[in-house]
Every structure is written in structure tokens, then in C-alpha cells.
Amino acid sequence: MSMPEASSRPVSIDGGTRIHYIVGDPIAQVKSPSEATRVLQDEGHNAIVVPAHVAPADLARWAAGVSLAQNVDSIIVTVPHKFACFHLCATTSGRATFLQTVNTMRRNPQGGWHGDMFDGLGLVKALQDKGFEPAGKSALVAGAGGAGSAIAHALVEAGAARLAVHDSDAARRHALVDRLASLGMGRVEHGSADASGFDLVVNATPAGMQPGDPMPVDITRLDAGAMAACAITAPAISPFIAAARARGCQTLTGIEMFDRVKDLIVDFLLDRPSP
Amino acid sequence: MSMPEASSRPVSIDGGTRIHYIVGDPIAQVKSPSEATRVLQDEGHNAIVVPAHVAPADLARWAAGVSLAQNVDSIIVTVPHKFACFHLCATTSGRATFLQTVNTMRRNPQGGWHGDMFDGLGLVKALQDKGFEPAGKSALVAGAGGAGSAIAHALVEAGAARLAVHDSDAARRHALVDRLASLGMGRVEHGSADASGFDLVVNATPAGMQPGDPMPVDITRLDAGAMAACAITAPAISPFIAAARARGCQTLTGIEMFDRVKDLIVDFLLDRPSP
Numbered sequence: 001m002s003m004p005e006a007s008s009r010p011v012s013i014d015g016g017t018r019i020h021y022i023v024g025d026p027i028a029q030v031k032s033p034s035e036a037t038r039v040l041q042d043e044g045h046n047a048i049v050v051p052a053h054v055a056p057a058d059l060a061r062w063a064a065g066v067s068l069a070q071n072v073d074s075i076i077v078t079v080p081h082k083f084a085c086f087h088l089c090a091t092t093s094g095r096a097t098f099l100q101t102v103n104t105m106r107r108n109p110q111g112g113w114h115g116d117m118f119d120g121l122g123l124v125k126a127l128q129d130k131g132f133e134p135a136g137k138s139a140l141v142a143g144a145g146g147a148g149s150a151i152a153h154a155l156v157e158a159g160a161a162r163l164a165v166h167d168s169d170a171a172r173r174h175a176l177v178d179r180l181a182s183l184g185m186g187r188v189e190h191g192s193a194d195a196s197g198f199d200l201v202v203n204a205t206p207a208g209m210q211p212g213d214p215m216p217v218d219i220t221r222l223d224a225g226a227m228a229a230c231a232i233t234a235p236a237i238s239p240f241i242a243a244a245r246a247r248g249c250q251t252l253t254g255i256e257m258f259d260r261v262k263d264l265i266v267d268f269l270l271d272r273p274s275p
Numbered sequence: 276m277s278m279p280e281a282s283s284r285p286v287s288i289d290g291g292t293r294i295h296y297i298v299g300d301p302i303a304q305v306k307s308p309s310e311a312t313r314v315l316q317d318e319g320h321n322a323i324v325v326p327a328h329v330a331p332a333d334l335a336r337w338a339a340g341v342s343l344a345q346n347v348d349s350i351i352v353t354v355p356h357k358f359a360c361f362h363l364c365a366t367t368s369g370r371a372t373f374l375q376t377v378n379t380m381r382r383n384p385q386g387g388w389h390g391d392m393f394d395g396l397g398l399v400k401a402l403q404d405k406g407f408e409p410a411g412k413s414a415l416v417a418g419a420g421g422a423g424s425a426i427a428h429a430l431v432e433a434g435a436a437r438l439a440v441h442d443s444d445a446a447r448r449h450a451l452v453d454r455l456a457s458l459g460m461g462r463v464e465h466g467s468a469d470a471s472g473f474d475l476v477v478n479a480t481p482a483g484m485q486p487g488d489p490m491p492v493d494i495t496r497l498d499a500g501a502m503a504a505c506a507i508t509a510p511a512i513s514p515f516i517a518a519a520r521a522r523g524c525q526t527l528t529g530i531e532m533f534d535r536v537k538d539l540i541v542d543f544l545l546d547r548p549s550p
Contacts (some may be wrong), residue, residue, distance in 0.1 A: 034289045
């Protein structure tokens with residue numbers, strides 16, 4: 001006797017359903033409403049993840065309004081609201097405070113929102129799921145924006161021995177390198193497009209989302225034994241991932257990364273430890 | 276080959292799902308999230324009805340907040356917010372304006388909310404579904420509160436030749452009789468607990484929701500040929516309905532009435548004429 005497929009189970013909603021939002025602009029493309037709702041309901045929770053399409057100028061007033069509904073438990077945050085929502089939180093985790101961004105907010109028992117940020121930790125967990133342990137390894141992160149900062153910070157926190165940041169915006173690169181170095185954990189340095197000599201190379205830039213985009217790093221310098229990871233979810237196989245596979249590298253796609261982010265978010269919503 | 280049962284179809288939700296709220300205090304008991312969502316999705320709409328538990332003091336700020344989400348199309352309104360939401364609408368239908376209440380708000384193309392009120396019309400449509408045409412008939416409505424006002428108004432608008440209102444609160448009864456009479460449509464008069472001589476007797480009071488409640492009218496005076504209708508949904512068969520059936524009357528329950536109200540609400544949400 002086998003259990004029915006998770007994907008065939010109907011989503012249910014009634015007057016007692018608890019509400020978790022995902023807010024973004026745009027929002028139609030996000031996967032969380034179906035995927036995270038499925039996880040919540042498969043685990044027996046009467047809860048759904050509801051999409052909210054809110055423009056930046058309206059975000060604070062929208063959040064203040066929905067906070068007043070007593071059956072709203074959390075807000076998952078996506079582009080472009082991760083910085084603004086940090087400032088709507090009464091309390092935040094250490095990593096969210098370092099990054100000044102949140103991707104999830106849940107109710108504090110004493111009122112107000114508690115924010116956390118799982119984009120970087122999701123990449124680390126997904127790497128570990130594939131048998132790649134960042135502790136003691138060297139890593140190059142291309143992109144010092146929101147995704148790159150979260151990923152670089154999570155790799156340093158996971159014990160990377162050497163972390164290099166590559167970004168053509170020197171001021172942005174300097175700011176991230178200096179802040180990561182101030183943690184006093186691993187060696188943090190300025191990187192370049194030269195991907196040689198790293199155990200892990202991560203594309204945290206948008207390069208590869210549009211046809212004709214340049215490669216985020218010099219792919220011809222990528223070591224065949226390196227792990228190549230990418231934060232892009234569309235296309236599912238980015239040009240960087242495709243090129244890394246052609247060189248024989250093990251790879252981690254953005255879809256695999258964000259699937260693990262989703263698990264971390266659900267654990268956070270339910271206030272339980274993540275494996 | 277047969278189509279699958281409507282009730283077996285899963286509810287779906289994704290980033291592109293359009294949101295319709297139902298707001299109340301409390302909210303866990305309402306049926307609209309499951310039933311109206313089912314109707315919307317069975318008709319091919321990517322839409323769900325989301326419950327919102329909002330206290331009266333928070334209603335205006337909550338509504339202002341959710342109005343800012345671009346994927347929110349309407350708000351269904353239940354107890355105790357039907358009066359307050361009337362004042363949140365930019366425009367209202369004639370019947371909502373007469374009653375100063377709304378049970379549904381949808382977006383105006385020019386912005387703001389347009390409110391309407393279907394509780395009374397739902398009763399009229401449900402009666403017609405059972406072959407009882409109110410036009411030209413006599414009716415006694417017990418209860419001059421929100422539900423009674425909506426029902427009495429809808430019966431007058433449907434062409435009832437004679438409508439009597441019974442309420443022990445004389446001021447409330449006078450106010451409703453005078454306003455209905457000012458429409459200049461049918462004969463409107465003060466009623467009593469004497470249910471004799473009416474083609475239709477409606478219980479629009481809460482009498483019968485709690486064990487030991489008195490009957491809303493003198494049931495021993497109810498004509499066996501009369502139609503007896505009740506706005507109470509719990510219990511499903513109110514003592515008034517049970518007593519009317521024992522006398523041989525045809526009956527209409529609150530569940531049957533609100534099932535028709537739900538259909539009218541869905542037609543309104545989708546901006547299409549009701550049959």
C-alpha cells in the first residue's frame with residue numbers, strides 16, 4: 001500500500017485557515033503560494049500562502065493593514081521588498097541584521113514582526129545536501145548585491161576558509177568585503193573574473209537571465225573539480241551552469257537552492273529548528 | 276463517461292491567483308472561503324476567497340491596507356462589519372444605499388470600492404427557486420435589524436402587495452416601516468406576532484439560535500398554506516422551520532437562503548448579471 005502523491009492532494013481553505021503572505025512586485029511568477037502551501041498542508045496545518053502584489057510606495061501601509069488581521073501569521077518577502085521589510089521588523093536575526101534584509105517575517109509573541117533571511121543559508125544547505133561542505137573550502141562569489149551578500153555571508157558563517165567577492169562595482173565590492181572581514185571568521189578578499197583555484201564558484205549576478213548576457217566569470221578558468229552554483233531560477237539551467245557542466249563540474253541550480261530556502265522558510269513559519 | 280464531482284476538484288493557488296477576502300469577527304465559522312472558492316475555480320477562475328479576522332476598531336485601517344494589493348479584487352463582508360463597510364465604499368447600489376449596509380465590495384474601474392447588499396435578494400431568489408413568487412403576495416417579516424431590513428426591502432422591491440414588519444423594538448419597527456412606505460411601492464404596515472393571513476412569514480430574528488429561545492411569531496396562527504422562511508443557519512433546521520413543517524407549511528431554511536446569497540455574491544464579484 002502506498003501513500004498518494006503529495007502533488008495530487010487538494011489544497012483546502014475554510015474560515016479557520018491561517019494566512020501566510022508572500023509579497024512582491026511583480027508576484028505572478030512566484031512559486032511559494034503553491035509549493036509552500038503544499039508543504040504546510042501535507043504536514044497537517046490548516047494554512048495557505050497567499051500572494052500579494054504590492055508596489056514599493058504602498059508596502060509599509062499594506063503591511064500595517066494586513067498586520068491587523070488576527071489570522072495572519074507571517075509574510076514571506078521577495079523582490080524588491082527585502083530591504084524595505086527589514087525596517088518594518090521590531091526584531092531581526094543576526095544574519096538579517098548584518099545584511100539589513102529579510103525574506104521572512106513572523107509574529108513576535110510580544111507583538112511586532114521578527115525578521116530573518118534564508119537566501120544564503122539555503123544555498124549552504126543545498127550544497128551540503130549534495131555532499132559539498134563549505135567549511136574549510138575556498139569560494140568565489142560573483143555579485144555583491146542582495147543575493148551575493150546573503151550567500152557570501154552564509155559561506156563565511158559556514159566556515160569557508162577563503163572567500164573572494166567579484167563585482168565590477170568596486171564600491172559595492174569594497175563595502176561587502178570590509179564588512180565580511182570585520183566578522184573575523186575566514187579570510188575575505190577581493191576577487192576577479194578569474195575562477196581558477198576555487199573549490200566553489202557562485203553566480204549571484206543576474207547574468208544569464210537574458211539571452212546574450214555575458215558570463216559572470218571567465219568560465220574557461222573554472223577548475224573541473226570545482227562546484228558551480230547559480231542563483232538564477234529562470235532559465236532553469238543558466239548558461240553558467242550549462243558551461244560548468246560542459247567542463248565536468250558538479251553544479252547546483254537556482255531552483256535547487258530556492259527549494260531549500262523554501263524549506264527553511266516553512267520551518268521558520270512553524271517556529272521549529274531546521275535540519 | 277462522467278465528469279468528476281465538483282467537490283473532488285482540488286483548489287489551486289499560485290503567484291497569479293486573484294484574491295477575494297471575506298472579513299468578519301469572528302471568521303472561523305464562515306463557509307465562503309471553501310464554497311465560493313470552489314464556485315470560482317470550477318468556472319475556471321484562478322481566484323480564492325481568503326478569510327480575514329479583523330476587529331471593528333481595526334477594520335478601516337485593514338481595508339485601506341489590503342486595498343493597496345493589486346491582486347485583490349473584492350471583499351465579502353460579514354458580521355459585524357456590514358454597516359461599517361458601507362462607509363468605506365466610494366459608490367453603492369440603490370439597495371445598499373437604502374439599507375446603509377453592504378455585504379460585498381468590488382473595485383470600481385475608476386478606483387475605490389463599489390458596495391452592494393444581497394442578503395434580501397438572496398431570500399427572494401431562493402423563494403422563486405422553490406416556485407414561490409413574492410410579487411402580489413402578503414408577507415410578515417419578524418425582525419427589523421440588519422437581516423430583517425434587507426429581507427423586507429427585497430420583498431417590497433420584488434412586488435409584495437402587502438408587507439408587515441414585526442419587532443418588539445417599536446422605534447426600530449417604526450423607522451423601517453416608514454422608510455419602506457416612502458418607496459411608494461406596496462402596502463407596508465406594522466405587524467405583530469400574529470402570523471395568520473400571510474402568504475409568507477419570515478423569521479429574521481436570532482430567535483431559535485439558542486435552546487429555549489421563544490418563537491419569533493405565534494406559530495399556532497401560521498396558515499398551513501403559507502411559506503415559512505428563516506434566516507438562521509445554525510441550527511440547520513431552526514425551531515421555527517421545524518414547527519412550520521409540522522403544520523404542513525412549505526419552508527425555506529437559512530442555509531438555502533445563504534446558498535443563493537453566495538451565488539449572487541459570486542456573480543457580483545465576476546461583474547455579470549444574475550439569473
